Amino acid sequence: MNKQAASAGAMPNRAVLERAAHWLSLMSSGATVAADIEACRRWRDAAPEHEQAWKHLQSLWGELAEPAGGLTGGQARTLVNRAVAAGVKAAGPLSRRRSPVFKAIWAALVLMPLLWAAWRVAPPAWLLADYATRVGQQRVVVLDDDSRIVLNTDSAIDVHYSDTERRVTLRQGEILVVVAKDGASRPFVVATRDGTASAKGTRYTVRLMQDGTRVNVTESEVAVCPRDELAAQCRDVRAGGSAYLTRVAAVPGPAIDPAAAEAWSRQRLNVRDMPLPLVLDELARYRREMLWFDEAALADLRISGVFPLTGDDALASLADSLPIEVKQGIPGVVRIERRVPPK
Structure with a gap:
């Protein structure tokens, strides 16, 4: 696609839309670092259709924002779930080979009226997450290294594995993490808008609250680090302990009963x-x-x-x-x- 075609408003191809959806979700998560911002910028600059797809999705989400105030969270999530299901069906057999990101994008493009009111209670970070649960639903996700993530009700995560790190970004809700040993010795990190909780062992829960992140350690040890402070502000939390994480502090929490802390997963x-x-x-x-x-x-x-x-x-x-x-x-x-x- 040349620059003239892009400027004329032709729809980007599916692969480009899917990649644009990934970057939009990441940039709206509140958990980006400088390297993420730079990588997104390079991708947008690499081809005219990349920038067009980026602007198209931004415009789409912007149009969804205004009328959503009257809906409850449950009502909006019901609309979103129906839209995604219908959009996947409308996309045909090809959609079954696509990622959840693409399915959400397809639903948004095909079923704009149904998604019109969903923005404020179900923003892009929720719609475009790699894995998500509805209200009342729980889900077990087995990752590439055999680590397990249990998503609690109304939760959403993204997963990014690289040669140097295993990272799960909690967009909303709560998860139980059961970390598998990794032969390459890559650290396992759960990131939220407030900071990170890095495993030094195997089991812990992370819950995104209204004004912070709560970490309960049910086995071994976890290092919690606020997002906006120096590494010296990090705190190790051992089994039976907890911490409350904000962008500027990691505050020790009360002792916990590990069985009670994980009871929701049962x-x-x-x-x-x-x-x-x-x-x-x-x-x-x-x-x-x-x-x-x-x-x-x-x-x-x-x-x-x-x-x-x-x-x-x-x-x-x-x-x-x-x-x-x-x-x-x-x-x-x-x-x-x-x-x-x-x-």
Whole structure:
């Protein structure tokens, strides 16, 4: 394709679109380094169709941004999932040989109206991730070196293996990492917008929170490093320990029970003397319906136990153990209220 054709607006070929989607996802992740930015720039400059594909996808995502404010996260994710599924079907047999990145791009190009409202609650980093889960879904990914990643509900990762490093970028949600030994001695790194958690052993969980990243070490040792500080700010966390990572600090966290920290990977929520509102917040992560409750009215209620993460059994068990009622009168909304004592 020559410069004149590119400037005339001809659609770039599929391979170029797929590569542009990769760079757009990486650049929007918040986890880039200088080498990534330079590599992206070189790719865009290498051919006119590269720059055209880049601008085309940027424009597409920009057009999706405005009308999304009225949708809940679950509604938008449902639209996205339907669009991707329909787009893959529309792409035909060829799409089965393409990566998840290409399938998402194809769905976006073919089904623009359906994706129109999805931007704010499902940005490109989510749509274009190498691996992702829906609300309530979990997934096990076996990597090339036999390391395993368990994705929790509503999570997304990218995977990049090179000759010198094994890197997983957590875009959103939570993962359990089970690291395999590597004959080439390549470090295994989980990166988030806040920094990195590098394995010195085998098992740990990483969860992206609203204002930081939580790392729980369930076996061996992990080095956590804030993104914007010197290496001297890194901190080693041993099994049974935790850390809270921001861009400027790695703060030691409380001791953890390794079995409880990994319980979600077995579809269980393991809590000990936890305030009920926090328990409900955790359960809400796995449900498409909204859990509505007055935090102040329930704040003094505490609970210990092991609860299933999916279905209504956990809410029924809580209602049996505590003075609360579970009401489902409004479609899409489950209300938890304090039980009024009989007069």
